[in-house]
Amino acid sequence: MAAEPAATAPRLPRALARRVGQGVPAALTRYRVMAWVVGVLLIALILVAVPLKYAAGLDQPVAVIGTAHGWLYFIFFLTACDLAVRARWTLRGTVLVLLAGTVPILSFVAERIATRKTRAGERV
Incomplete structure (x- = not known):
C-alpha cells in the first residue's frame, strides 16, 4: 500500500507568496x-x-x-495590515493590534509585544 502524502501547507497565490516574509524589518519600523x-x-x-x-x-x-489622530490612525491601520501580511500574523493578533490603536496607552503595549514576537519570528 502506498503511504499517504504528508499534509502540506496551504499554497498561496504566486504574487502573495513572493511578498510574504519580504520587507518585514522595514514594515516593522513603519508600524512602530x-x-x-x-x-x-x-x-x-x-x-x-x-x-x-x-x-x-x-x-x-x-x-x-482629533482630526490628526483620525487620519494618522488610518495610516497606522495600513502599516499594521502590511506588517501582518508580511510577517504572517494571525487574524486574531492583527485585529487586537488594530484595536489597540484606539485605546490610550494600549497601543504602546501592543507595539512592544508585536515587535518582540515579530523579531523572534513568531506569529502575533
Whole structure:
C-alpha cells in the first residue's frame, strides 16, 4: 500500500507568496513609528484637548488633534495590515493590534509585544 502524502501547507497565490516574509524589518519600523504617533496623539486628545474643551470651552484643540489622530490612525491601520501580511500574523493578533490603536496607552503595549514576537519570528 502506498503511504499517504504528508499534509502540506496551504499554497498561496504566486504574487502573495513572493511578498510574504519580504520587507518585514522595514514594515516593522513603519508600524512602530505609526503606533507611537497614534498613541501620543490619542493621549494628547484624551488628557489635553478634551479637558480643554469641557473646562475652558475651547473646541479647537479637539478639532485639530482629533482630526490628526483620525487620519494618522488610518495610516497606522495600513502599516499594521502590511506588517501582518508580511510577517504572517494571525487574524486574531492583527485585529487586537488594530484595536489597540484606539485605546490610550494600549497601543504602546501592543507595539512592544508585536515587535518582540515579530523579531523572534513568531506569529502575533
